[in-house]
Amino acid sequence: MSCYDNKNLELISLIWLDNMADATQENREIQDKLRSAVNYLRTFDNCQTCEHYIRNIINDKQDKLILIVSGKLGQEIIEKIHHLKQIISIFVFCIDKDRNELWANNYKKIRGVIVTLNDLLKQIDLDRKSDEQKLNESINIFKNKDEIFPLLLQIDSSPIDKRSLLKICFKEYEGNLNEFESIRDFEHLYSSSNALDWFFNETFLYRLLIKALHVFNIEIIFLLRFFLQDIEQQLKNCLSSSEIVYRGQLMTNDQIEFLNNSIYEKNLRFNSFIIANQNKEQVLKSLLNTSNTNGLNRVLFEIDSNQIGKKHKEFIIFPITTCFHITSIELDKQIRIVKIKVFNTYKLNEKKTKNSFQLAHLLRHIGRLDQSEKLFYLLLDQYPSLNFQSYDGLGRIAQDKGLYELSLNFYMKSFEIVPFEHRAHCLNNIGCAYDYLENYEDALQYYAEALTLMTTDPDQAMCLSNMGITYAKNEQYQQALQCFQQSLSIRERKLSENHVDIGISYTNLGVIWSTMGELDHALEHFNLALKSFSVNDFEIFRAIVYQNMAKIFQEKTQFDRALTFYQDAEKLFQQHRSIDHPNLIYIQQQIQQLKQQQ
Template identity: 75%
Template sequence: MSYSDNQNLELISLIWLDNMADATQENREIQDKLRSIVNYLRTFDNCKQCEDYIRNIINDKYDKIILIVSGKLGQEIIEHIHHLKQVISIFVYCIDKNKNELWANKYKKVRSVIVQINDLFEQIDLDRKSEEQKLNQSIELLINKDEIIPLILQIDSSLIDKKYLLNICSKFYENNITELENIREFEHLYSSTNSLDWFFNETFLYRLLIKSLQIFNIEIIFLLRFFLQDINQQLIYCSTVYERVYHGQLMTIDQINLINQSINDKYIRFNSFIIANRNKEQVINSLLNSSNTNDLHRVLFDIDSNQIGKQYKEYIIFPITTYFRIISVNFEKQIWIVKIIVFNSNKSNENENKNKNPFQLAHLLRHIGQLDQSEKLFYLLLNQYPSMNSQCYDGLGRIAQDKGLYDISLNFYLKSLQTVSLKNRAHCLNNIGCAYDYLEQYEYALQYYSQALTLMKNDIYQAMCLSNMGITYAKNEQYQQALECFQHSLSIREKSLSDNHPDIGISHTNIGVVYSSIGQLDLALKHFNLALKSFSSNNSDINQAIVYQNMAKIFQEKNQFDQALQFYKNSENIFQLFRPVNHPNLVYIQQQINQLKQQN
């Protein structure tokens, strides 16, 4: 797992800049008390090091910093970091209050100049609670169907997961006596029946869940799936809410515009549990009391609960899998009013059973372009399921291949081959062939493809392997052999698959590439257009990007530069969704776009 000592698993960081912060026993005791308020504490006695640290973490839009400074060092650093959005509040802890107020009062983020340590503890605790409430409100919306959380809920949890999670928590909270006690209590007393209590008590479990959902930390979400499952299950037994309820939160103008564009057309899901209130005025007052910044705007969700909202004690909560339809958006008296109705709760769970394979989740993340998250999950699975390491290495090899890291991809595939089952051996040999192909070692590629083909009993797998062999022949300029492989592959697929199946499109793409290479450009365009018809059901498919790229090359050869430029742009738009910015294909496309623009 990629968790490290430098990773904050909660929403807020606390930084203390004082040249005596670590120098005395008294200050070390102060640190213990501060950690009981904000667990993630870093101390510095040097302004430059402190500033560098703050700047290094400001790329994470969710990390928020509370800063404690001494009078002298505070005066030196504040002008350099005050403008940074992640710095939400500053406290000057000093001996001479009057002297330091002279310069500190010029800065809006300086909450207070304090000389008594208990006052500092109290002020930081109040500030933390206020900011956590604000951050918890600024949960994001997911437009249209989002499959990740629903799929996670269908994967059985295990005792291994809980132990793994507790080990992470024990390490993260090792200097926090309060949370270590909570961890021990959880270990002995937690059960599915008290999951809602643990959620609303806002201990370490709640804060880890909120942060991981906000930043989409797939490792922590995966390990916490038992908690999500237990909460959803407990909500079934809570009483149903029939009337309208209200939820307030802070959102960016981009999010609000996205909602506005989705009225009556799309549905949304919040990336956390929605806590609502029957009292509209109470929610409005809470919103008005929250600070309205340039980045975040007050939004009131007026919710028709449609008999899905659940009452738990004084709370009204909606399951995390609840989908909503947007009815209207209006701006009234400093607040955006968004009327929504529950569209279909647990939509993606209908007729679905649990026992989903965790590898399905890892492959789904890869398929939608979340390569880093997919990689993290495969490494987690590699640690937790040693008997499945062949599947993990296979997945890691695919991700490395998608990133254009072909040497690394080959190494993972070779590791996978060492323990792969006989049933999956042909598939693994085929992947090794692909890796050698990308490395331009075509003789090795063809050897592994041939081995794979002799083991394959399924026609569709044979078609895939023939297709890969054709690609290697084409790269090696053996066009007749390539065409024979592609045509054989297409004939197999046409017997087994529908006309709009993407594999049919892939075959036409490959045939088009060969015709393009031997100068039969019109025949190539014919097959590329047939390929696009097969891919038409998905307008953001990586296969489409490849077709657009090849069509652009043909139009370049025909000196039809405007069309070439348009097809390169179409290809670039899709590649940017699924590939890292330094991927060789994307770099090449962008070079061609720049070259064509210069010609115009």
């Protein structure tokens, strides 16, 4: 049984449904043997709880199931769950083979009716390897808007990471003797020079990495960054390929639509390593022979290696930082042929120049709040002497989620242990929390104290901006206007007109002018803000501006324009905030009201 976060850390889970699965010592011994084929095993003795688990517990699109059923319970449950996409294969493990084959032959996902344990183990192991290969090939594609992996590769690993990883692995594979032995080998024999062997031999390390990349499990990815770094370093020493190479995979209709809509995008990326083959006929044969019980699309990627791909044995493997653009998409009978050209601007630097907190803040900045939160909690354990930074990060995340009391608690924890040189920033954050809690008197008090400790222009401009926001909320508009103008004046002396902080200043001034009834003056400042934010691609700030512009057009009774701006704001907030965030809820309420007025 998996113990880490109560989730399977590999791609495939195994379920055994039999009313005697846990009833005898013999069957408990069978469970141990089954785990040698698929580590994550769940047993059920009735159809109701089994079906509930399959439908509701295994709800991650990336999790796939191999199901073992007895003859009697199999007849009862398979009709109900056979269509579910998370189920990739089914085995009927029974005594009466002939009788059960009569009904089993009606279901495509049933791979066999089996009466001996050895045959069952052999078939599950074969299917698991085949299914894993298909799942590993079915990696997703997305627009590469962030620099997560280049940053990750520049964060030095430490012995703490390996100890943390080993602790997770020993817990995850507890009772699995085969994997325990492999973990011991890793503990004593792994070196940076044999990373590719650990990857291509499909060890537990490989399976953990592939699943983590598929679902973006940031804790595991972070702990495995040494493995990613070692693979990238080894690839540097492999021969480059300039040939056209091929990979096949099954893709959903949504993925096909994404490809069609991205044909002019210049910066796409797979969410894992691209592994390809020089033999087109071999790839096509494998693609056509791949079982397709879920109605997926067969896709052949024709990849221009562009000296980026590296030769390792019979494979061509591309670094994880590889990006690509699509040059064409064609339909040839049953197969879509997607031609892509790869590029990679990232250069691996043996000297590690980044730190873990930069990654956690990047995740927060691009809207991956849950992943950022998990990483900050991990850093609490790994770097106790820097807990003030972790608490600060957790406070910012709670603030982004609209959990302002929790945010204040984290900031206060940080303040208790923060070194003097970081005290001003901590006081400023506490002021922000009080502001969100509508305790404006305390907010202004903390801002004022922070301002006396700040020694740089950017910090002073930020603090003045925050004070202006609080004055505005407290209906002290002249004081707010004065703070915002002082902040903008400082920033204009030091920053370019397209800098995000200039955009923030224009936004704040727009809000004040709007509040004071100067609507056209406010719109002028909001448009200036959008120019700054469009250059810097700060979507959450654009969302805030759109929301404020929508309010102005509501006041001007230009309801169509108001609705358009609210919808633009909603779209961006949905990408960067939780569904229960107060701003998003407010915007959706306004959209509903405006639609009712039409």
